[in-house]
Amino acid sequence: MQPSPDPFVPHAAAADPGVGEVNATDLGTAGIAVIGGGVVGAAIAYGLTRQGEDVCMLDEADIAHRASRANFALVWVQGKGWLPAQDRAEPDYAILTRSSAAAWQDFAAELEAQSHVAVHFAGPGGFNLALSDDALEQRRIMLQRLDATPGVGSSGFEVLGRNALMKILPDIGPDVVGGIFCPLDGHVNSPKLLHALHVASQRLGLRFLAGAAVREIVPVTRGFRLATAAGTLTARRIVISAGLGSERLAAMVGLHAPVRPIKGTIMVTEKLAPFLHHPITNLRQTNEGGVMLGGSTEDVGYDDSVGIGISGALAARAVQMFPRLASASIVRVWSGLRVMSPDGLPVYEESARHPGAFVCLCHSGVTLAAAHALMLAPMLSAGRIGAPFASFKTARFDVPAPV
Structure with a gap:
């Protein structure tokens, strides 16, 4: 030019x-x-x-x-x-x-x-899974207040108890008490x-x-x-x-x-047969079959190294939500820095x-x-x-x- x-x-x-x-x-x-x-x-x-x-x-x-x-x-x-x-x-x-x-x-x-x-x-719509009744109720109240804010309108979210949730996500663990679905x-x-x-x-x-x-x-x-x-x-x-x-x-x-940088760590399992047809707030199955685990936030400056502690916490939470993941191999782990105002x-x-x-x-x-x-x-x-x-x-x- x-x-x-x-x-x-x-x-x-x-x-x-x-x-x-x-x-x-x-x-x-x-x-x-x-x-x-x-x-x-x-x-x-x-x-x-x-x-x-x-x-x-x-x-x-x-x-x-x-x-x-x-x-x-x-x-x-x-x-x-x-x-x-x-x-x-x-x-x-x-x-x-x-x-x-x-x-x-x-x-x-x-x-x-x-x-x-x-x-x-x-x-397809996504879920936020709750591991306690109190967490589920607090999130319901927050979403209700958000949707009731003038100009925002309804997101169509729905609160599901454990029995209703299992009809859609039959592989959830016993600690999952329910979840919230947003279409x-x-x-x-x-x-x-x-x-x-x-x-x-x-x-x-x-x-x-x-x-x-x-x-x-x-x-x-x-x-x-x-x-x-x-x-x-x-x-x-x-x-x-x-x-x-x-x-x-x-x-x-x-x-x-x-x-400022906020570190997030992501883990990916080996490719698995499709079982998770809706994304979850902190885990999802990709089109290639691997399950991504995430949802961490660390305010540690420009350190983008992978920490064993946070990786273990992500894996433990994923297994608590979906016990079948306990036998899945992790094939990749990395951290990156998100941009936060x-x-x-x-x-x-x-x-x-x-x-x-x-x-x-x-x-x-x-x-x-x-x-x-x-x-x-x-x-x-x-x-x-x-x-x-x-x-x-x-x-x-x-x-x-x-x-």
Whole structure:
């Protein structure tokens, strides 16, 4: 791609981030540069490309802390929008999650048609299993309060006692007292999803630059100059969706987007005959037959090593819920770092200081992939973030703590 004939003159040099080296190779120009090639960035890039935008997606090398490694591949509605620490609902997040889940069937079909990659989306509804009557009742009350929040509406959840649950999940263990079913829940093959997004986007004309970690963003008169490990790219607009690297990059364009890593550990069993036809909050059987065990959260900074203790706890809980798993061999265990804002909610915002620079980050990239591609991307293409995404601006983090 040839550089634009318009002169790009820097306003001022950006602060040196002090991270890695910058390559001076000229990478040309792009209409929109999406920084980050994980599920969030790839979904946005796909959505922008299908809008006819000239998109370049820049991705770091595989040594990056990729949140996509730690996702459990659920398309999940049940409980989304409830903030336990504040004992209240965030209706716009519930609405956003449900809108995305409702769009997933058509989104998956479109993506598969564009990429010729099967993502194996299934939306049979999902369960949260309870190991005590008190836990079951507390969750019922929470979901009832969430659905009763103005603007949210019913999720159609249903509380099932043990006998009713066994008709659907006959392999549950004796400690499972019941569960809650939500018909809006589903799951997908996460690696296939990421691959499909990349393939479909590039078939539609996206330019993908791997090993192009962005070191510096310099606002210029008609856009932004990105200094990367692969060279320098100039773009009229940018979308920062670089996961845990987003805070550093957002600061370069006048945005405060604090994030912290939350470690999640995932285990996968050998391939088993199909027995689990609905995803569970913390375990699911994939289309390939293996059972994934997850649901852990550890606030341990950037340590992504696998701990024996947490692995043992995941395995013990899985066997308690489904005793037949006791004889299954674990074939893979890994940990990854999820992206978490201070309140656990997403961040979507355009810079007031440097219009045309957007930051988009969340910790539910798989669930929200349909919304990012089909709802958010057209807004970014038009240059304005609207509802319900507009509710998640970074100014909420600037509220003084109570004395």
